[in-house]
Every structure is written in structure tokens, then in C-alpha cells.
Amino acid sequence: MLLHIAYLLAGGLLLWKGADWVVDAASAIARRFGISELIIGLTIVAMGTSLPEFLVTLTAVLKGIPSISFANIVGSNIFNLGIILGAVAMIKSVSGSKTLITRDIPILFGVELLIRMMVSGGELGRFDGVILTSVFVGYLAWMYYRCKKPSSASDAALCDMVSDSEVATVKDYLLLPVGLLAVSFGSQFVVDGASGVARAFGLSEWLIGVTIVAAGTSLPELVTCLSASVKGKNDMILGNLIGSDFFNFAGVLGITSLIRPIAIMPDELLNMTFAVVVVAVLWIFIRTQGKISRSEGALLFAAGIGRWLFEIWRGAM
Template sequence: MLSILTLIAGLVVLVFAGDYLVRGAVGLAEKLSIDPLIIGLTIVAFGTSAPELFVSLQAAFDGVSGIALGNVVGSNIANVLLVLGAPAMLMSVNCRESGIGTSLAVMIGITLTLMVMMWLGPLGRLDGAILLVMMGAYLAWQIKAARQCGAGNVPDYHDEVADLPQQTWKTTAFIIGGLIGLPIGAWLTVDGASHIARMLGASETAIGLTIVAIGTSLPELVTSVMAAWRKSGAVAIGNVVGSNIFNIGLILGGTSVILPIDVDPRIVSIDMWVMLAVSLLVVALAHWNVPIKKLGGMAMLLIFAAYILSVF
């Protein structure tokens, strides 16, 4: 029971600490008059990935690579089947999004690159460096493409980050609080998840692929469901694509540059193929502009439930 409470507490701290860090960092960036395009594509994107990054780093430092790798692979699966499937039960999810073709290609490319790396063995510093370079190239392309489209096409990050602190002391407090809270939340999450794995006789990889992955995907899930509930538009498919690229490029890339990550044979034989399959599903939905309606959302949720059961 204590392990479950520890895990829940860790995930709650991660969500709030990540939110405060993003709001503080964006508030500071605005005070420094940083280009809104840079804020939206880098600071907000990196900040929203901070909980997953700290969890993976903590897991790697604790020697439980299964949680570090399972967190990313499981999150990419959950981002498609859960984050797109759940809001479709309330409102049709539109899969048409202009200019998403290159992002889809990058998502498939970086996914296949990771699969080859996992097939060859542990993820080392060279692997991490390659993933980070791919991530950097993707960001550079995004910034260049957005600038070529003109100021009117710059994404408004205020839809994603609300209630920015105005006073300097509050901005500083948000940033410091986020930076303190994230490692604490990551430590609680990894510690609780590790104990639950031992208690259930399951592997750390299984816990990383399921409980931890779903937990770190909760902010995206809640945002998409609430948007559908308010009839204000379902989650943009581009957010899912971008999140999956960041998970591999930033989180796994950054973690493996610092510490090598062992690869569980189960991930090579099963889970990475599921990750590829759901990524190709996103490509198909976007390419043929197939909206995800209630029946499709139900199917995605049932497939996700079957996958979770298969992990155990």
C-alpha cells in the first residue's frame, strides 16, 4: 500500500512541478523578450517533457533501465491509443493538420532508428548523441519552416500554458519550485514503481510500459479529454506526433548520453513493434484524413487495454 501511495505521490508532484517549471520558464522568456516562436517550439516543448526526462534519468541512476526505456516506449503507445482514443469517445478527433507530413516522416524515422539501436544492444552515449542530433535537426527545421510561413502562423503557446506569473519573484519561485519538485517526484515515482514491480513479481520494464508510462502521459490525456468535453476541439494530432518525437529524441537521447540504458529482450521482441504499429496508424489516419469517431476511439481503447493485459 505504501508503494502505491509513493507512486501516486510521485506522479502528482511530477505533474505540478512540471507545470510550474513551464509557466515560470515561459514567464521569464517573455520578460526577456525572447521570440514567441522560440518559446512555443523549445521552452514549452522541453518543459512539458521534463517529467518523463527526470523519471528516465532517475531510473537510469537507480539501475532500473526497464523503467527508463519502458516509460518512453509505453508513453508513445499511450499517446496514440489513449490520448487520441479517449477524447474520440466524446467528440470526433480531426486528423487533418496542415504541414504535418514532415513531422510524420521524422516520427517514423526516429522510431526506426531507435528500433535498430535497441536491436543491436544497450543504448550507449553514441546512440544518445545520434538521437539528440536528430532532435536538434527537427527543431531547427520547425523554427525555419514556421518563420518562412510568416508571423501569422506562429503557434500560440498561451492555449497550452495559462496563468503565467507576472511578478519577478513569482516567476523565480515557479522555476525554483519546478526544479526542486521534478527530481523529488521522479525519485518517488521510480521508488514506488520499483517496489510495486517486486511486490507483483513483475519486471521493472512491465511497470515502466504501463503504470509509469500512463502516469507521465496524464497531462496530455487530461488536456485532450477536457478539450473534447468542452466541445472546444479535440486534441491536435500534431501534438501527439511532436510528443512522440520528443520522447525518443530528447528523453532517451539525453538519458543515454548520461548513462547507458540496458534493453529488455521483451521490448525488442514485442513492444517496439507495437510502438511502430501505432506510429504507422497515426501516419495512415493523417494521410487519408480519417477522423477518429466514437467507434474508432472505442477500438483504440480496447486495443490499449489488451496491450496492457499482455504486458503482465
């Protein structure tokens, strides 16, 4: 039992630090080759902070534990937009750009609603994976096209190339493979530890996945948002969380279900529905004033905590 808990803690630490190293090193290397900040953010940073979710989800599926794989993604989404966003907004209101409000949040809502309909049959199959992966790749291609042919001054500013003086060091080239190895081993530890804890306490793997594993794999997003809040860059927080959740649902679930279909239990549909509702509520909140106020943050935080408590209660029944 203690060994399984140690696996969970060690895995969470490796996921956290590994993802941090991957993002920093890969971003520095990308700048070395003159890649724009927009492309770095859309690809390296988004995928880097979502590496834990991807590897934990893929590992769980390959080990025949689909409940942890799907629960990890759904739980991470609710943790990001409920607990993390809510907590940060309670400290200081979180703003969102016009593009985020009119394009990115609706796209995330549409992807989650699509997945909710896909899993109604009890499985996220390979054909579903093709659709989700195509949506993800298409979105990145569209953003890349906007960067190459900006339609506004704001687009052009986002796509400006970084200075040639920002070059990668030897340390960055060494940290990239070390970070990837850390995330890989961390995902193995988290899945093994979570499964062991679930069996020891007689809890369902879904419950462990949607709470402990989801929180652990969301550590990169939590650290990024806290850092942005401390530095007074609250306008970056919502974009980071929305981008990460989009990659999780479209990219992670899409690629994973392409490799191996994910079985969905009937009880898991409720949390997927809740995830869709959270995005819808967030969209309503942000459209009213262009930001998430402290009171709205408190409601999101309460919803995230309430969902955790409900799952614990349901798992104990």
C-alpha cells in the first residue's frame, strides 16, 4: 500500500518537473530556429503541459485500464476550469481576449459536446479518433495559416519572430530528453500507483483516475497559472487552460483512440456531461463582462470541489 502511494507521489513529481523541462527546453530550441511565439505556444507549450495527460492516458489504455485513461482527461478538464481557474479568479479576476471568447471557448465546447455524443455508445473508437485528430490538426493548420497571412495588426504582432539573440544553450538540449524520460517514467508510476491504491481501498479505478490522477497530471497547468497570476499576467491564464483542455480532448483522446479504442462505462457519462456544462457556464460568465469575476471564480471552484466530493461519495456507495 505504502509502495503504491510512493509511486503516485514520485510519478506526480516526475510529471510536473519533466513537463516543465520539456516546455522550457523545447521553447528555447524552437526560438533558436526562429519559430514564432504563436506556433511555440500552440504546439510545444500546449503539448508539453499536456504530456502527462497524454502518456498517462495512453499507458492506461495499453495496460487495459480504460477507466483511468478516460477519467484522467475528463477529470483534468474539470480540475483546470473548475478548481484552478476558480481559485485564481478568486484572488484576482481573470480576463479573456475577444478571440478567446468568440472562437476558442466555443470550439472547446463543440469538441466536448461531440465527444459526449461519441461515447454514448460505450466506446471511443478508431473512427472517432480519426475525427478528433483531424479537428486538432486542422485547428493547428488554421492557426498556422493565420500566422503566415495575418488578417489584423494583432495577428501580425502575435506572429512576429523572436530575436535571434534568444538562443538555446547546451543545457536545453540536455534537458529535453531528460524531461521526456521523466514524463514517461512518471506516467508509468502514476498509473501503477493509482491502480494499486484503488485495489487496496476497494475504490473504482474511475474514481482514482478522475480525482487523484487528474489532479496530478494537471500540475503543469496549475504551476503555469499560479506563476502567471503572481507575475500579473492574468490575461494569459484562461488561454493556457482552454488550449490545454482542447489538446487533451481533441489531441490526446483522438490519438489514443486511434491506437486503441477506449471503452466507456455508463457511470462515466455523467462526468463527461458535467465537463460540457462547466465549459458552457464558463462561456456564459466570460461573455457578460469579458472576464471571470471573484464571485464567478468562487462558483467554478465550488463546482470543481463539489464534483470531487460527489465522486468520493458515489465511489463509497
